[in-house]
Amino acid sequence: MSLQLDNVTLTVNGQLHLHEINLTLEKGTMNVLLGPTLAGKTSLMRLMAGLDVPTSGRILWNGKDVTGMRVQDRHVAMVYQQFINYPSMSVYENIASPLRLMKKSNAEIETAVQKTAEIVKMTDMLDRKPLELSGGQQQRCALARALVKGSGLVLLDEPLANLDYKLREELRAEIPKMFEESGAIFVYATTEPEEALLLGGNAATMWQGRITQFNKTSQVYHQPNNMTTARVFSNPPMNFLSVTKTGNKLTYGNGQHIEAQGKIADLADGQYMAGFRPNHLELRQAASQSMAFTATLNITEFTGSETFLHLQHEDHNWVGLIDGTHDLTLGAALPVYLDANHIYIFAQDGALVAPASYATAA
Amino acid sequence: MKKRFNKSALIMTFYIVFLLLPIYWLINMSLKTNNEILGTFSLWPQNLTFANYMVIFTDPSWYWGYINSIIYVVMNTVISLAVALPAAYAFSRYNFMGDKHLFFWLLTNRMAPPAVFALPFFQLYSSVGLFDTHIAVALAHTLFNVPLAVWILEGFMRGVPKEIDETAYIDGYGFFKFFFKIFTPLISSGIGVAAFFCFMFSWVELLLSRTLTAVDAKSIAATMTRTVSASGLDWGVLSAAGVLTIIPGALVIYFVRHHIAKGFALGRV
Numbered sequence: 001m002s003l004q005l006d007n008v009t010l011t012v013n014g015q016l017h018l019h020e021i022n023l024t025l026e027k028g029t030m031n032v033l034l035g036p037t038l039a040g041k042t043s044l045m046r047l048m049a050g051l052d053v054p055t056s057g058r059i060l061w062n063g064k065d066v067t068g069m070r071v072q073d074r075h076v077a078m079v080y081q082q083f084i085n086y087p088s089m090s091v092y093e094n095i096a097s098p099l100r101l102m103k104k105s106n107a108e109i110e111t112a113v114q115k116t117a118e119i120v121k122m123t124d125m126l127d128r129k130p131l132e133l134s135g136g137q138q139q140r141c142a143l144a145r146a147l148v149k150g151s152g153l154v155l156l157d158e159p160l161a162n163l164d165y166k167l168r169e170e171l172r173a174e175i176p177k178m179f180e181e182s183g184a185i186f187v188y189a190t191t192e193p194e195e196a197l198l199l200g201g202n203a204a205t206m207w208q209g210r211i212t213q214f215n216k217t218s219q220v221y222h223q224p225n226n227m228t229t230a231r232v233f234s235n236p237p238m239n240f241l242s243v244t245k246t247g248n249k250l251t252y253g254n255g256q257h258i259e260a261q262g263k264i265a266d267l268a269d270g271q272y273m274a275g276f277r278p279n280h281l282e283l284r285q286a287a288s289q290s291m292a293f294t295a296t297l298n299i300t301e302f303t304g305s306e307t308f309l310h311l312q313h314e315d316h317n318w319v320g321l322i323d324g325t326h327d328l329t330l331g332a333a334l335p336v337y338l339d340a341n342h343i344y345i346f347a348q349d350g351a352l353v354a355p356a357s358y359a360t361a362a
Numbered sequence: 363m364k365k366r367f368n369k370s371a372l373i374m375t376f377y378i379v380f381l382l383l384p385i386y387w388l389i390n391m392s393l394k395t396n397n398e399i400l401g402t403f404s405l406w407p408q409n410l411t412f413a414n415y416m417v418i419f420t421d422p423s424w425y426w427g428y429i430n431s432i433i434y435v436v437m438n439t440v441i442s443l444a445v446a447l448p449a450a451y452a453f454s455r456y457n458f459m460g461d462k463h464l465f466f467w468l469l470t471n472r473m474a475p476p477a478v479f480a481l482p483f484f485q486l487y488s489s490v491g492l493f494d495t496h497i498a499v500a501l502a503h504t505l506f507n508v509p510l511a512v513w514i515l516e517g518f519m520r521g522v523p524k525e526i527d528e529t530a531y532i533d534g535y536g537f538f539k540f541f542f543k544i545f546t547p548l549i550s551s552g553i554g555v556a557a558f559f560c561f562m563f564s565w566v567e568l569l570l571s572r573t574l575t576a577v578d579a580k581s582i583a584a585t586m587t588r589t590v591s592a593s594g595l596d597w598g599v600l601s602a603a604g605v606l607t608i609i610p611g612a613l614v615i616y617f618v619r620h621h622i623a624k625g626f627a628l629g630r631v
Binding site: 049051071072074075076077078080082084086087088089097098101102142145149 | 523525526528530531532533534535539547548
């Protein structure tokens, strides 16, 4: 069982929505499509489901070309961001409806519905109508309808985005369990890097209709192969600064420098972009191999246990994420530090040339 | 303590009096004899009589008027909805060339008074042998009812997210099964409201129904305009006929009253 997208391109009214997507999803894998809104996640899912037909390229299911096949014959399952159920039917009938269309016997339907209802914890709600349920329960009903089919491909398009924080946490923890029981190919679209990391499996980062990287989720997170992926797979986005490597020195800012270590030492001399994640910025010099910067503090945002610092360093806007509350003056120059173990080095064209040493060790 | 004067109650009273006075007077007249109607002024019948109603229920030329009207009104409502449902679905779900113009053009049919079409319809139906049939009136009325029904239904259908259609297709529903099993229940209010407007227009429309019928399909409205006899107008029977004409409309309004309120809010009547 596998889903293969072969050079798929989608153009709508002359606008490029998806560009030359090549992707192979294997049986029993959780695949996260990660990207900001308008990156093309939903367009890609609609192609996978067969709701839309690609402008060019082929979609193969188990090696068979299914491009342009009727949706009804594709036997996929899909859950939308909006809570989509059949309002005129009870929850039981909602879950049972795909099975009824498959002409299963009543006994089979009963067993399957009860089993699925148990997985999504809806056993007590089977007699109710979907609109009498809370948002979280409505989405559970939609998930149950997707799971009950036993379809080989389950598409979840930001299924938790419309739920409040608590319900989202709860349901997110359960989705991997539902996935394991089904053994299907799961595709899960999200805009949140945290969600991708919590779900695990594989991740495909998307940016402006292209897949920038597809690999194991932790691999993509720890070793993003270019600046775009790094920006997408980091919340807030990764910060960047220009550095120059000459010999065993890495020069940054106004001529400050640190010793180039590890993989950075092997790079050819020249101009590079260094990137680091917001949570690695520090207010105190912790490591001996620290880079020191003086940045202008524009805004601080306090979220409870953490503080966001919006900084301006040379031409780059940075965001820092630090623990606790800090009494800082806005508009003032602020000394900040960064452990050199935490910097990724990218070539001028954006490709990763040296991953951060902390990430390769992990 | 001085009792406060309740202004809103007063306004409400006037409102109801003005609204109901003509209807009351019609009922009042229908229960009087012709002598009392013409001879004296009385706020309620002095000699209560149901003779006027008996005339209508026993004389075939009267009660067939109602039967004929009901036949073509029901035909018209069924045809209008059967045509408007797919049209409204197409307008709400698909983009096609000229869809907005087509929608507007459909609505312009309602902008002309029915009288304009009386002559062409009469000639056309006569020449194809449809004159004085129920279907003739039913078809003539669809010209006005289909655009209105499409307009109302399109508003309701637009309120149903397209994702429901797609989810149903993914689940394996074919179009017709989806449309009748899942989609129709979701817009039942809209269908109720559209049916109501079709019914009411067709029921009260006089000019076309009178022009297109003579004997076999003569409508009640036409019958009522042809009651002048040698002895003058039969006021009492005419009032009784009027009362009976109001009843079907009142019944329909009663049954769809909740949907109507919803219809004005959700659809765009």
